[in-house]
Amino acid sequence: MAIQNNRLTTEQYEQNFSDIHPPFDSREAALVEANRCLFCYDAPCTKSCPTSIDVPKFIKQITTDNIKGSAYTILDANIMGGGCAKVCPVEKLCEGSCVFNLMDEPPIPIAKLQRYSTEKAIAHKWPLFQRKPSTGRKVAVVGAGPAGLSCAHALSREGVDVTIYEKESKGGGLMTYGIAAYKVTPEFCEEEVNFITSLGGIDIKYEQELGKTISLDELRANYDAVYLGIGVGVARQLNIPGEDLTGVEDAIRFIYDIRERGYPSVPIGDKVAVIGLGMTAIDAATQAKRLGASEVTIVYRRTQAEMPSTEVELNLAKLDGCNLIWLASPKEIKGENGRVTQLICSVMEMGVPDTSGRRSPVETGKTIALYVDMVIKAAGQVPYEALVSTNQLDHWNGKIAINGEATNLPGVFAGGDCVNGGKEVVDAVQAGKDGAKAILNFIQSE
Amino acid sequence: MADLSANFLGIKSPNPFWLASAPPTDKQYNVLRAFEAGWGGVVWKTLGSQVKNVSSRYSAVDYGGHKVMGFNNIELISDRPLDINLREIAECVRLFPDRAMVVSLMADNSREKWHELIAQVEDTGAHGLELNFGCPHGMTERGMGAAVGQDPEIAKMVVEWVMERATIPVITKLTPNVHSVVPTGRASVEGGTHALSLINTIQSITGVDLDTFVPNPYVAGKSVYGGYCGPAVKPIALKMLTTIAQDPVTARVPVSGIGGVSTWKDAVEFMLLGASNVQVCTAVMKHGFRIVEDMIDGMNNWMDEKGFKTLDDFIGKSVPTITHWEDLDINYHIVANIDQDKCIHCGLCYIACEDTSHQSINLTYGNPYNTYSIKEDECVGCNLCKLICPVDSCITMVEQRKGDEYLNWKEFQQRGMPLNDH
Numbered sequence: 001m002a003i004q005n006n007r008l009t010t011e012q013y014e015q016n017f018s019d020i021h022p023p024f025d026s027r028e029a030a031l032v033e034a035n036r037c038l039f040c041y042d043a044p045c046t047k048s049c050p051t052s053i054d055v056p057k058f059i060k061q062i063t064t065d066n067i068k069g070s071a072y073t074i075l076d077a078n079i080m081g082g083g084c085a086k087v088c089p090v091e092k093l094c095e096g097s098c099v100f101n102l103m104d105e106p107p108i109p110i111a112k113l114q115r116y117s118t119e120k121a122i123a124h125k126w127p128l129f130q131r132k133p134s135t136g137r138k139v140a141v142v143g144a145g146p147a148g149l150s151c152a153h154a155l156s157r158e159g160v161d162v163t164i165y166e167k168e169s170k171g172g173g174l175m176t177y178g179i180a181a182y183k184v185t186p187e188f189c190e191e192e193v194n195f196i197t198s199l200g201g202i203d204i205k206y207e208q209e210l211g212k213t214i215s216l217d218e219l220r221a222n223y224d225a226v227y228l229g230i231g232v233g234v235a236r237q238l239n240i241p242g243e244d245l246t247g248v249e250d251a252i253r254f255i256y257d258i259r260e261r262g263y264p265s266v267p268i269g270d271k272v273a274v275i276g277l278g279m280t281a282i283d284a285a286t287q288a289k290r291l292g293a294s295e296v297t298i299v300y301r302r303t304q305a306e307m308p309s310t311e312v313e314l315n316l317a318k319l320d321g322c323n324l325i326w327l328a329s330p331k332e333i334k335g336e337n338g339r340v341t342q343l344i345c346s347v348m349e350m351g352v353p354d355t356s357g358r359r360s361p362v363e364t365g366k367t368i369a370l371y372v373d374m375v376i377k378a379a380g381q382v383p384y385e386a387l388v389s390t391n392q393l394d395h396w397n398g399k400i401a402i403n404g405e406a407t408n409l410p411g412v413f414a415g416g417d418c419v420n421g422g423k424e425v426v427d428a429v430q431a432g433k434d435g436a437k438a439i440l441n442f443i444q445s446e
Numbered sequence: 447m448a449d450l451s452a453n454f455l456g457i458k459s460p461n462p463f464w465l466a467s468a469p470p471t472d473k474q475y476n477v478l479r480a481f482e483a484g485w486g487g488v489v490w491k492t493l494g495s496q497v498k499n500v501s502s503r504y505s506a507v508d509y510g511g512h513k514v515m516g517f518n519n520i521e522l523i524s525d526r527p528l529d530i531n532l533r534e535i536a537e538c539v540r541l542f543p544d545r546a547m548v549v550s551l552m553a554d555n556s557r558e559k560w561h562e563l564i565a566q567v568e569d570t571g572a573h574g575l576e577l578n579f580g581c582p583h584g585m586t587e588r589g590m591g592a593a594v595g596q597d598p599e600i601a602k603m604v605v606e607w608v609m610e611r612a613t614i615p616v617i618t619k620l621t622p623n624v625h626s627v628v629p630t631g632r633a634s635v636e637g638g639t640h641a642l643s644l645i646n647t648i649q650s651i652t653g654v655d656l657d658t659f660v661p662n663p664y665v666a667g668k669s670v671y672g673g674y675c676g677p678a679v680k681p682i683a684l685k686m687l688t689t690i691a692q693d694p695v696t697a698r699v700p701v702s703g704i705g706g707v708s709t710w711k712d713a714v715e716f717m718l719l720g721a722s723n724v725q726v727c728t729a730v731m732k733h734g735f736r737i738v739e740d741m742i743d744g745m746n747n748w749m750d751e752k753g754f755k756t757l758d759d760f761i762g763k764s765v766p767t768i769t770h771w772e773d774l775d776i777n778y779h780i781v782a783n784i785d786q787d788k789c790i791h792c793g794l795c796y797i798a799c800e801d802t803s804h805q806s807i808n809l810t811y812g813n814p815y816n817t818y819s820i821k822e823d824e825c826v827g828c829n830l831c832k833l834i835c836p837v838d839s840c841i842t843m844v845e846q847r848k849g850d851e852y853l854n855w856k857e858f859q860q861r862g863m864p865l866n867d868h
Contacts, residue, residue, distance in 0.1 A: 035511030038836050041793030044814035063511070097814040099790040103837065 003247055003339075003374055005267040007292030013263040016290035020182045020316070021086060023115055030116045034062040037108045038099065045094035045110055050430045051078035055094055059113055071121035072128045074114055079153045080146050082118035083175050083192050084426045085111045086184045089279065091312040093426070122188075122195045131200050132159035137443050140165065140223040142210050145173020146425045147229030147416025149196050150432025151439070156201035158440055163223070164202065167209035171197075173231055174417070175425055177256045180283035182290070186259050216391045220411060224446070225439045228393075228400065228407070228414040229432060232381040232422050238275065242333030247340030251276070251284040251378035258287055269374025271295040273343045274322075275330055278308040281378035282317050288376065289320045296322045297370055301329035301348050301361045331367060333375055343370045381422050388418075405431075405438035413439055448749035449756045450742060452486060452723050454700060455615035455640050457573040459486030459546040459723070462757055463713065463741050466704050466725035467491050467550035467576060467619075470735075472524050474534035478541065483735035484742060487546025489643075489725060490535055492523035492578045493563065494552040494590070499525045505652040505662030507678060516678030517728045518652040520663060520670055523552050523578070528566070536570040548574040548617065552590050560604065561611040574614050577605065577639070579630070580621035580646025592646070595621035598633035605637030617702060620644040620686075622679075627686045631696040642690060643702035643725065645683045647673025676728035680706030684719055691720025691765045708737070710744030717757065718764035777853045780827035780843040782806070782820045788840035791815040795831035795841060803830050822846075 008016070024030040037059040045055040054073055061070035074081035090096065090111045098107030121128060137160045141148045144166035152162040170176050171193035176186060197204065208214050210230060219226045235250040237243065247269060257266045268291040274284050277300040289296045298317060300307060303326050307314065318324070328345035335341050345368050348361035385398030394401040394408040399421050405413045415431030417423065452462040464487040465471050465480055472491035480488060499521055507516035524531055539547050549572045553559040567575065579595030587593075594600050601618070608616055618634040620627045622645040631642055649671045654661045661669040683705025690696045703721025707713050708729035716724050729737055754760050784795070796818050799807045806824035810817040832841040 031511055038792050038794065040791075041797035042809070042816055043793070044791060047814040099792045102790040 003267045003269045006264045007268065008264075010264075012292075017181045017263060017287075019185075021112065021115075023119060024112060030062060030113060033109050034059050034113055036100075037063075040099055044097040044099060045108075048093050048097040049078075050093070050424070050426045051081075051084075051433070052430075053077040053081065053094075053114070055110055055114075058117060059108065059110070062113060062117060067117050067120055068126055068128065070117040071126065074118055075121065075128060078426065078429050079150050079196055080175065080192065080425060080429050081114055082122050082195070083146075083172075083184055083189065084429070085115035085118055086188070087175065087179050088424060088426050089310045089313065091310050093424075122191050125195065125198060127198070129153075129157055129199050131156055134161055134201065135159040137161065138163070138223045139225045139227060139439055139443070140219040141227045141229060142214075142219070143167075143173060143229035143231055143416075143418075144171035144193070144204050144206075145229055145231050145416065146175055146428035147231075147418075147432040147435070148173070148227065149193065150429040151227045151229060151415070151435045152202045152432075153196050153199060154433050154436030155439060156199050158436075160201070160440070160443070162202045164204040165208040165210065165214050165219075166204055166206050167212075169206050171204055171206075173229075173428075177259055178252060178280070178283075179425075180255065180287055181258055181263075182287075183283075211387045211390065216409075216412070220409070224443045225411045225413060227432075227435050227439060228412065228418060229416045229428070229435075230384060230387070230414075231417040232383050234382060235280075235377040236380045236382050238330050238377060238379065240330055240332050242335055242340070245333055245335040245340045246338050247335070247374045248333060249374065249376045251280050251376050252381060254284055254376055255280070255287065258291070263291060266291055268293050269340075269372065271370075271372040272297070272374040272376060273370050273372045274298045274376045274378055276300065276377070276379035277302075277314075278378065278380065279310075279313060280381075282309050282313045284376045284378050285317050285322045286320045288374075289322055293374075295372075296320075297372070298322055298324050299328045299330065299343070299345055299370070300324070300326055303327060303350060325368070325370075327361060328368060329361065329363070330375075340373055340375055341371065343372050343375055344368070345370065381417075383418060383421060405435045406442070411442065413442075448746050448754060450746060450749075452757055454546070454702065454723050455574065455617070457487070457546045457548065457615060458544070460484075460544060461486040461738075461742050461745075462717070462723035463738055464488060464546060464548070464702070464723060464725045465730065466727040467578065468727040468731075469519075469521065470727060470730050472526065473531075474538055477534075477538045480730075480735045480738075481538070481542040481545050484738045485545070485735060486723075487548065488538075489576050490531070490547065490549040490572070492550040492552045493528060493531055493567065494523045494578075495554050495559075496527070497522040497525050500665050502663040502665060505672065506676075507652050514676060514728070514732050516650075516652065516674055517676035517731065518650050518663070518672035518674050519647070520665075520672045523550075532566055532570050535567070535572055539571040539573075546574070547572045548576050550576045550578050550619070552578040555589050555594075555604075557607040557610075560607045564608065564611045568612070568614055572614065574617060575608070575612055576617040576619050576643060577608060578619055578646075579604070579634075580619045580623075580644075592621040592623050592649075595619075595630050595646070596624055598629040601630045602633035602637040605634050605639050609638035615640045617641040617643050619646055619704075620690075621646045622648050622682060622686055622705075626689065628689050628693050628696060631690050632693065635695050635699055639699065641700045641702065641722075642696060643704055644690065645679070645686050645705045647675045648679055648682065650674035675706065677706045677708055680712060684715060687716060687721060688719045688765060688768050691762060692768065710741045710748065713741060714745060714748060714760070715764075717761050719768075720762045720765050722757070722761055772855045774854065775852050776855060776858050777847055777849040777851065778845070779848045780845050781822045781825040782827070782831050783842050783844045784818055784820060784831075785840050785842070786817070786819075788837050789818065790837055790840075791817070792836060793818065794834050794836065798830050798834050803828060807831065 039056045058070040058073040094110045095107040141164045172189040176189040272288045272293045327348040332344040347366040350359045351362040383398030400414040415435040416428035450461040467489040471488045506514040509515040553563045618639040700722040703716030704725040713724045796807045835841040
């Protein structure tokens, strides 16, 4: 057993990381599905979209060959509608509420249709949005992730000059760095960021990190308002013995490496355990398998009923051949010569419901041992608590507290994962829109 | 098993499904394939003086992802030499003696030309003639086709010429490009025609190419009005057919129904409204001759279910139910009912009623699913919600009579009863 890179041939990597949701082959194929759409009134799909995309309208526009209009409808509500079409867990959002489900018929493939329109817009660089003349107002946005980009775009459309400070060398945030490569490619993420900034009035300064190269005080002094879309940080510590052994990886770092360094360069174990069962855990487990791990086991301390992942995502992992162990909580990582050899888990059972009716897993006293050479931690991410508290921002366990979209510091607004602790891309986009609205109100009333 | 055999003016066919005079019937090869597939008869594509066709010839209207809801052509009558047509007709009659062979004719405008053509066609052994007074394009400019059918006097004169010479049954085909088909229908009957057929195609432009700005079909930068047919014209054909079935003069002769017949159901509807048989074209141009299999089978099963043994048991059965508006019963009142168990919450009924009708549907907000219910007091029973509801039998119309007795508009007025106050 060993952790090593370069396990597969170029063809195998290409095959394993090809798009799992391929686009429509042709206009005709898109039209067959678009024409199925009933054009619901006050549509459940729209209500189930955090950014409230007018889904029936954009689909209707596909049927009339008004693809520009369709792309505008989508992107006006969600400037990252292109990426969201690839990464949204639509089975629990728009497609999950499509009325066809109530007839036991397949829902409209909304994401695929959304991709059809937005990919054309992004590929052809359609100038769908015009910026109002500059108002001379300046806003700093920290973080070029979905929340920050969405906020910046909405502000710039209104004539505000926006400067985004991004700690990485590319924009897109978790879209670029934190999602399985077979869902969205780094190239697409870059095109999407370029499409957003092509509006003008948005200047992204890369490799600028809050608390290191820039300070909040400085930004507050130099701009009319500041928007914090700084996301969340590394994977949650397990706080168990052996966590520092070689072979214990952070899922976020692991996924980041796959996207940044290229598939052959990323080392992977023979037998890999993934801890947690959110979207990130699935992305880590499936990609571990696709990098050539012979055995991948997902360990989750609750049952399927409580898992944060959707069933569609879980099935992805199952189809990739990942094993699942329910009701197993990591207790200790054992190793030899400083390297991981075993993951010991407590066998759990669901306890009696508490006063809120929620049941928590409790130890049974039994343990199991998994013989693995790599452990990937994906049991949630930790907010930047130190950074937040140093800057005198009110927070809950590191999650920035907001009222409306405003923090306790005048002129400082926040949204996205740094506020909610980590939700979907589409939630962050909406947070950015809301933030922009609040900022516009703020700077206009100043 | 019901008996589907048809007898139209003594012309017998194993079923009432004929192919209409059109490209599918313009040569032996196609007609033999049609007979092999099971078609009861054909009306051979119109013969007349020599013509030349252009390219392209057809265009279509698609709707909601369905191709060829309506179809349009600018073809003329047969462009093949007459002697070849006549030889092939004779051969088809010889090979399939049990099928109906009717030949469509459009002679030049003289008694002699008609007589000459009829004599030549009768020599083939064909069972009947159909006079093409309907073609709306190409031939009209030469004073033929619809130019004849649009003028009852001329139509009557030509029919009389034909009847002087014809020894086999004569069907006169009517054009729909008139305000009413009845005057030409009557004139043709008075001129002696044995039967009528309708409708021919409707003058149309199916659409304009948004890049070239030239309407369809495109012929070297130009287009012309074409003849429209296919499923889209069926309702117009049914209405025209019914006016012929109800008129005391035209009702004296049998009618062959044409216009968008695609399935056995369409055929049954035409026959219920007075057609003795039907002619089909667009549907086979879209799917091939094989569609006749289900037409035969479906009509057979339907007749068995209804207890009809022969076609005569139901031909014309629905004609008396078409009445005058002022004879409708005003006391008849229905209101919509939404089956909440079947409702999928699409809101289509609500927005249609709210925006365009009588604001008779309640919306109760839900996330993501709203609930919709009928305001019975407001509902006028228009059917709109039921028609657009995507779920079968989810919205039904429930009878809630305004009064027990039959009450028509005249009596309503005489009694001075109140009109709507809002």
